[in-house]
Amino acid sequence: MDYAFILDPLPELKAYKDSSVAMMRSLARRGHAIYATQQSDIYSHLNAGVGSETASTRARVVPLALLPGDHDWYSEGAPEDRALKDFAAVLMRKDPPFDMEYVYTTYLLEAAEREGACVFNRPRAIRDHNEKFAIARFAKFTAPTLVTRDAARIDAFIDEHRDTIVKPLDGMGGASVFRVRADDANRHVIVETVGHHGARTAMVQRFIPEIGDGDKRVLLIAGEVVPFALARIPKEGETRGNLAAGGRGVARPLTDRDREIAAALGPPLWAEGLLVVGLDVIGDWLTEVNVTSPTCFVEITQQSGFDVGAMFAAALETATGGSGA
Numbered sequence: 250m251d252y253a254f255i256l257d258p259l260p261e262l263k264a265y266k267d268s269s270v271a272m273m274r275s276l277a278r279r280g281h282a283i284y285a286t287q288q289s290d291i292y293s294h295l296n297a298g299v300g301s302e303t304a305s306t307r308a309r310v311v312p313l314a315l316l317p318g319d320h321d322w323y324s325e326g327a328p329e330d331r332a333l334k335d336f337a338a339v340l341m342r343k344d345p346p347f348d349m350e351y352v353y354t355t356y357l358l359e360a361a362e363r364e365g366a367c368v369f370n371r372p373r374a375i376r377d378h379n380e381k382f383a384i385a386r387f388a389k390f391t392a393p394t395l396v397t398r399d400a401a402r403i404d405a406f407i408d409e410h411r412d413t414i415v416k417p418l419d420g421m422g423g424a425s426v427f428r429v430r431a432d433d434a435n436r437h438v439i440v441e442t443v444g445h446h447g448a449r450t451a452m453v454q455r456f457i458p459e460i461g462d463g464d465k466r467v468l469l470i471a472g473e474v475v476p477f478a479l480a481r482i483p484k485e486g487e488t489r490g491n492l493a494a495g496g497r498g499v500a501r502p503l504t505d506r507d508r509e510i511a512a513a514l515g516p517p518l519w520a521e522g523l524l525v526v527g528l529d530v531i532g533d534w535l536t537e538v539n540v541t542s543p544t545c546f547v548e549i550t551q552q553s554g555f556d557v558g559a560m561f562a563a564a565l566e567t568a569t570g571g572s573g574a
């Protein structure tokens with residue numbers, strides 16, 4: 250079958266650690282054809298007055314031959330213009346920022362869905378689902394948290410909980426995530442900076458000391474949990490476990506609590522069309538529900554021997570009604 254991936258420019262992907270590359274390789278190994286495209290190559294033609302059947306959402310796609318190795322890991326075929334509905338599935342794997350262009354892409358992909366395209370993660374679900382705020386739906390698994398623009402409320406929260414994390418709702422890779430203790434001389438300026446003087450909504454959360462053992466990435470694929478998590482352990486002198494902030498990834502079997510959280514979130518998220526979800530769990534607490542372009546496939550596979558890419562490929566085949574090429 251033919252699968253199209255919406256990606257950042259291919260030369261920017263680091264094949265040796267990129268989850269999208271791992272997904273594509275697993276599908277190719279099972280005999281499927283892989284096509285790459287970018288946000289900027291998707292377009293929709295609406296023939297006004299003729300009727301909605303004549304709408305077509307298409308993209309300039311490039312067939313890829315996937316090669317072993319980390320550098321010259323693909324070769325490109327001749328570009329083609331194809332309707333997105335003609336692929337067995339379209340995989341949206343563009344990295345954030347989650348800006349208006351990202352939102353517009355979800356509109357285009359929804360138009361493709363109306364024409365019969367199968368898109369993962371579902372455009373509506375990724376648009377409606379803020380990766381930080383989404384924990385509110387699963388509040389029984391979260392540490393005490395406040396979301397607000399009101400600096401006075403954030404202040405009161407810091408006074409009450411004493412040791413906290415203040416973060417914007419739209420960051421990734423640990424960007425602008427601050428640890429703020431009640432006696433921090435910079436606490437007010439941090440709140441002002443993250444909240445843009447009350448113009449931007451921020452999240453403040455009780456500090457979870459188990460971050461020393463790592464921020465665990467628990468992957469859900471089609472509602473099923475991957476049996477190993479990647480604990481991202483902050484480097485010396487750092488609060489943030491993100492690999493992008495120098496954290497070290499260590500694969501570990503799931504704890505009972507990790508499994509409890511995964512079992513509760515897996516079915517409803519998959520029902521919304523979220524095929525690949527990356528939960529962040531610190532100690533016993535859910536801190537993020539990543540849906541835009543979750544990672545850690547390669548690290549978990551290499552360290553645990555459990556083939557995450559194969560699990561993904563099998564789930565995608567099942568979801569798109571076929572097995573093998």
Ligand SMILES: Nc1ncnc2c1ncn2[C@@H]1O[C@H](COP(=O)(O)OP(=O)(O)O)[C@@H](O)[C@H]1O
Nearest residue numbers: 414421422423424454456457464488489490491
């Ligand atoms: N409540 C918390 N307690 C302790 N550390 C936290 C907490 N929230 C976030 N962190 C730290 O900050 C990092 C980034 O936070 P996260 O909410 O996952 O945002 P991002 O989208 O940038 O990954 C985490 O990996 C963790 O190290």
Ligand SMILES: [Mg+2]
Nearest residue numbers: 422423529537
């Ligand atoms: Mg995170």
